[in-house]
Amino acid sequence: MPSYLQIENISKSYGPKVLFEHIGFNINEGDKIALIAPNGTGKTSLLRILAGKDSSDSGGKIIFLKDIRIAFLEQEYEYDPESTVWDQIMRDSEQWTKNLDPEHLAEYEQRVRRLLTSFGMSEYDRKMKVLSGGEIKRAAIIVMLASEADFFVMDEPTNHLDIDGIEFLENYLSHARCTLLMVTHDRYFLDSVANTVMEMDHGAVYIYKGDYQNYLEKRQERIENYNAETDKIKNLLRRELEWMHASPCARTGKAKYRKNAFYELKDRAEQVYRTDSVSLGEMGPASRLGTKIINCKDVSFYYGGDCYLSHFTYNFQRYEKVGIVGKNGVGKTTFINLLIGNMDQSDSGSSTVGEPGRTTVGELCRTTGVIERGESLKIGYYRQSGMQFDENQTVLETVNDTHLLSQFLFPHDMLNNRISKLSGGEKRRLYLLTILMRQPNLLIMDEPTNDLDIVTINILEEYLKEFKGTLILVSHDRHFLDRLVDHLFVFCGDGEVKDFIGSYSQYREFIKDYEAEKRAKAREEERASKSAAVAGSLSASSPLDAGASSKPSRPDAPRKLSYKEQRELEQLEKDIESLTAEKSDLESKMNGGLTDPAELQKVTTRFAEVSSELDTKETRWLELSV
Structure with a gap:
């Protein structure tokens, strides 16, 4: 290339x-x-x-x-x-x-x-x-x-x-x-x-x-090779060190070039490869969690004329890990704010709602139903929007714990850096620290992987897998969901929420199979409908003449085809098979992400032609087969 x-x-x-x-x-x-x-x-x-x-x-x-x-x-x-x-x-x-x-x-x-x-x-x-x-x-x-x-x-x-x-x-x-x-x-x-x-x-x-x-795999090989080379250099350095100590530096003593080479070896021997990563091992266990977490009974939420949650009933359990998925704008973040009683002006455009048994009617929103929360709950809520930091504060002023900061890759030379100088990922990492250091027993995370690097995400995954509390996770990271959750709340729109037991990949396979079965059933119903319509049309267009014999007719007996019609029927069967295969191939191309506009237009036009021709030939086949 x-x-x-x-x-x-x-x-x-x-x-x-x-x-x-x-x-x-x-x-x-x-x-x-x-x-x-x-x-x-x-x-x-x-x-x-x-x-x-x-x-x-x-x-x-x-x-x-x-x-x-x-x-x-x-x-x-x-x-x-x-x-x-x-x-x-x-x-x-x-x-x-x-x-x-x-x-x-x-x-x-x-x-x-x-x-x-x-x-x-x-x-x-x-x-x-x-x-x-x-x-x-x-x-x-x-x-x-x-x-x-x-x-x-x-x-x-x-x-x-x-x-x-x-x-x-x-x-x-x-x-x-x-x-x-x-x-x-x-x-x-x-x-x-x-x-x-x-x-x-x-x-x-x-x-x-x-x-x-x-x-x-290749990165690990590179690191191992580098460190193996470092070990060899350390062995060579020991021999050179013995030589340096062996005799005095005199006119007839040590060569200058060899002394210079010794110091170069010393510098290289100190370069051991180290991978710095976030350490979550010292966050401590979650606070004690009672048997009652959050119980929802017949909860609904309306904003303007739209329903975002309809008659939702569920009791969250200790230690469960539930994922929340759905299209943008269907109300996932709103649902989280309802659960924790955090529906304020910034989230809903209305007054505070969500207290147990309370129904609030505002200018734009309305909430009904009961939400009860356990007394022992200690909620850690990691918002998608992030923490509103004071950009003029330093890292140490934001979190006054140098040990925890070092565990989250904020070394001493960064402690006096102002928040405004941090990258987006560093701000997210600092925000994550402020949540986890409180040792919550109900951890709610709304898009926690945004802006974090992959290494930190892997470490966070391992921490959450061992988290001794309840986890509610809103995420579009499919790998993250597959690794962590026991089941999914799928927000389907119009307030409907379905509970799917399994991982996200299992859910997608289920949806693909369901939609394929649905399409196949629709095709069968369409074909049966066409067959019935053709049969009815033939029956209506063949009335008995007034002077016809009174001999009883045999409607179930198949009409005898002429030689020409028999040949036509055989050709129709071949054409229908060929057109069906071509139509399937065109569907695959259109669903396969064609990016060339001219090619996409060509495929779309041909698909319409094939569909029309297939309908015509199927109709004629039914006429000859009845």
Whole structure:
């Protein structure tokens, strides 16, 4: 594959903190690269430099070896709250549309409409300010995908997306002929999309071809080889140390070059590879938990004219781990706030609700039913929106415990850093510490994996698996759900909540099988309906003539076909079999994430032609078979 761009000698630092220094690498056409590094090591800074949004401190070089177009998806999408979805997307697409003629502009707008429909955002006259976080993320992704740029640069593309949105984007990118560089914490997404893993580690860049598991194995080999080489150097250093102590430094004594080599060996021998990671072992056990957690009886919640929870009844149990999934905007976060009595103005636009047995009627919201909470509950609520830090405070002023801070990778040289200087992942890590240090016995986590690096997520998984309390987890990270939860509350919309026993992957398999069975049943019913209609039509169009014989008719006897009709029936059976196979193949192509507009249009047109021809031939086959 030809090289797209070449990066040479770029560096970035903020004050005394060096993120990376003098790094370089190549990106080839067709590479789909996942960038992995701990929080605070400069992943976002590197992406911004490559996208032209920032510059390298040392100058360096970013050489584009082809004339390529770059589309950059940032973590946070800047938008006008008063703008409609359509106007916002088209305004942010101006760099791609400003030089288009009317015909190509119409094609671009059609592409945007198709993506909006595929992403479940067909109501694109809505204001941006009424969208959920996931819907705002979808709008940002549509701007990127509609550009059909040569090189996609994406910073946490799955953050805030619901699972349907993640799976659509995953399918699109895995089939697209594009080059991309992304930072993601979603391991299923990474394995489905990426063909290369790039690791930033201790100021160097390492490239691994293959999936995440291959990266882990090859990385471990690299570390073991490095440490084995260090051990060899230590043995050599011992011999050199004996030589240094053996005789005096005289004119006829030790050679200067050998003494210099000794000090170089000493420096290298001290470079033992160490992997720093968050330690949750000293968080302490959860507080004592009574038998009563949260009991819900016939709870409903309405906002405006919409129902977000309808007659929900459930008693949460000690030590259970339940996952909550559903599309963006169906009320998952609202449900959590109802459970803990935290429905305030920022969440619902109305007054506080959720006290046991209380019904509140406000201008926009109404809650009915009973929610009872155990007296021993100590709730730790990790919000999706994060903690509202005082940006002028230091890390130590926020959490005044140097030992715990060091366990969460905040060493002494970071304790006096202001919150405003921390990366998004570092702020999330500090927020997680403020929750866990309270030793809650009911832990509610709303999208806890957003902005955390993969290593920290793995450690958090292990902690939550052993958590001796009740866990309620809202997450769109499928791997995270599969590892942790016993069952799922599936928010289906219109207030309906279904309880599914099993992991998320088992749930998706169940849904796929159910939908396939549903489609097959619909096809059978449609075919039976057509058969009955044809039979009725033939019966109605064959009345007995008035002068006909009074001999009783035999309606069950099949009509004898002429030689020509017999040949036609045989050909129809072959044609129907061929058309059915072609229709199935076309369906697979349309569901497979076609990205070429011309090819998609061609397949769609042919699908309509095949469907129409198949209906006609099936009808004729029924006429001849009756």
